[in-house]
Amino acid sequence: MITHGSAAWEGGLKDGKGLLSTKSGALSDYPYGFAARFEGKAGSNPEELIGAAHAGCFTMAFSLILGEENLTAEHMETRADVTLDKVEGGFAITKSHLTLTAKIPGIDQAKFEELSAKAKAGCPVSKLLNAEITLDATLLS
DSSP states (O other): OOOOEEEEEESOTTTOEEEEEETTSSSSSEEEOHHHHHSOOSSBOHHHHHHHHHHHHHHHHHHHHHHHTTOOOSEEEEEEEEEEEEETTEEEEEEEEEEEEEEOTTOOHHHHHHHHHHHHHHOHHHHHOOSEEEEEEEEEO
16 A cells, blocks of 8 residues: 655745645645744644654554454544654654553453553554654543
């Protein structure tokens, strides 16, 4: 399977502007730029898109692993906080911290932690990122 996202850019780094699009149309010419990335202004940035991709991938992987154990989540929410740090030679994405909250009937805390850790390690986006990946998982009763 091959899919794609694309970016268009005009101008310099700080005064330029860009547009992001995805194959599915979830994003279609969505604005991004320096101010959105580094100054908290409106628009998107690559790190938040990586966060959304990581959270989505992890949650799907966890759902698969739960199914292999004959378990089904009633509800799951995952947030991925992606850290962009200034490093020697520029910038690097150094961390992705996953925060999972889930309601899963029939699972105990130990099994929940075991299976969520397995999903963190096995998610294809986790495998792609050359960063520290951490997880906080909360099982709701």
